[in-house]
Amino acid sequence: MRKRRSFETGHRRKFLLVIDTSQEVEAALYYAACRVQHSGGSIVMLYVIEPQDFQHWAGVRQVQLEEETAKAKALFRLFRRKLNNDGFMDIATEEVIFEGTKVEAIVKAIDEDEDLAILILGAAADSKAGPGPLVASLAAGTDAGKFPIPITIVPGELTLQEIQALA
Secondary structure (H helix, E strand, O other): OOOOOOOOOOOOOEEEEEEOOOOOHHHHHHHHHHHHHHHOOEEEEEEEEOOOOOOOOHHHHHHHHHHHHHHHHHHHHHHHHHHHHOOOOOOOEEEEEEEOOHHHHHHHHHHHOOOEEEEEEEEOOOHHHOOOHHHHHHHOOOOHHHOOOOEEEEEOOOOHHHHHHHO
């Protein structure tokens, strides 16, 4: 793991956000944007291309990568547009696409960028299904206490106004 720069004076920290099509991502996005407005920094949007079962055919794998990359770019545009439409026009964003499992990709992103200071995750609003697999694995897993940066978990059912009041 690289040294974190979060403690250095004048450091412009980055907030890591995992982007996907789940509903709770929007709450995490707005929370990160509010934090950036209050404390400076930027948002790093990470999209993870997870492995599929049919990887043994190179042609199929290439098509899947192209489709997932196009989906990632569309989601990046969508979330930047949401930020702009809701008054967060001055928020700097970066876009990163990694292959692998979400946990592996998050750890890789943190390892490669020493400016990443906080991971922000949205928790699923449907309490029957739990907070979501990513939140459950990172926040309550066996390595939760050893994670290299703090994790902020934002309830997915919060409104923008509630998020603004909290951040």
